[in-house]
Amino acid sequence: MPILDDRLRELVNIRFEPNVMVLEFADGGSASAPYWWYPRLLNATDKQRRNYRISGAGIGIHWPDVDEDLSINGILEGRKAPRAIRPQAAAE
Numbered sequence: 001m002p003i004l005d006d007r008l009r010e011l012v013n014i015r016f017e018p019n020v021m022v023l024e025f026a027d028g029g030s031a032s033a034p035y036w037w038y039p040r041l042l043n044a045t046d047k048q049r050r051n052y053r054i055s056g057a058g059i060g061i062h063w064p065d066v067d068e069d070l071s072i073n074g075i076l077e078g079r080k081a082p083r084a085i086r087p088q089a090a091a092e
Contacts, residue, residue, distance in 0.1 A: 010058055011072055016049050023075065036087055037080040040068040 010026040020032045021041070035042040041049060041063065048065040055062040060071045 040066040
């Protein structure tokens with residue numbers, strides 16, 4: 001069951017901080033996800049991250065420069081990419 005009702009929450013902006021992206025919604029709410037959850041974004045340049053499009057009538061985000069597509073529900077539910085590796089785990 002999705003935790004985001006697409007009719008109630010509209011993504012209006014994404015803020016890119018050093019280790020996380022912050023989704024900002026029209027209702028004033030926000031949610032964040034670390035880049036390591038999505039290796040293509042982790043390895044992208046800041047310019048590539050900032051080149052995104054809200055897609056699918058507001059239910060997804062597309063980054064054309066790195067060929068990444070994420071659903072807003074997936075981010076909010078904490079779904080990581082299958083190859084996501086927590087940074088400290090990679091060093092072990």
